[in-house]
Amino acid sequence: MKTPLSSSELEKLFSELIDNALVLFEAATKLLSTDQKHIALALSELALEEVGKSFTCLAYYSVADSIGDWKPFWDEWKAHGKKAHRAFLYEFFSTLRVELENKPDYFLSKRKTIPLEKEVSFYIDFDASSRKIITPKVAIESKEIIFRVSSVIGPINAASEVRGLLKGKSEEYKSAFSDYAMHAMTHDIYQQDALAVLRKMKKGTKEYDAAIDDIIQLFSVSPSI
Secondary structure (H helix, E strand, C coil), rough: CCCCCCHHHHHHHHHHHHHHHHHHHHHHHHHCCCCCCCHHHHHCCCCCCCCCHHHHHHHHHHHHHHCCCCCCHHHHHHHHHHHHHHHHHHCCCCCCECCCCCCCCCCCCCCCCCCHHHHHCCEEECCCCCCCCCCCCHCHHHHHHHHHHHHHHHHHHHHHHHHHHHHHCCCHHHHHHHHHHCCCCCCCHHHHHHHHHHHHHCCCCCCHHHHHHHHHHHHHHHHHH
């Protein structure tokens, strides 16, 4: 699939993806107190993928008109592992995160890859060596569900905050957010580097630099809870 997208289409996709992530996340949280709580693992992972896709759309926004080959974008759109991990790039906009007692500093996944959480949450499996039927309720521990659900809160909050800041703003303002997202997506940087990167991005133009200042403000005041 090599269909090109306009910046306006990317903006609409960005917003719809965040809305869908919020719906999936809300559904996951409602299941936590039920006998079907194992499904919350998959729904949270799906929400994480949607947030990651929104980050990709944000990053491509400012360069949409200059892209000749859209294959990389659509490859990324379909790459489940990349989508899930890309959601955490929103930590370069906001450092808000939820820290649970006895939770690892960075809970990647109990599975080999995050997308496998969907399979184990939705499907019955059969272990040929033990001749046992494996059900989601048996295969999934409660703490795994809680860890994954909690890990979505930071990225989904940051994505919502970014969307709120972009609403009704100029193309130049939006482009600054997009350029920063693309930089975070394509460079190996750490959170401690973020402020220096942002300051270097300033162009001396009113709207673009105002956007950079707003990102700095968002990044600097985000609390940990």
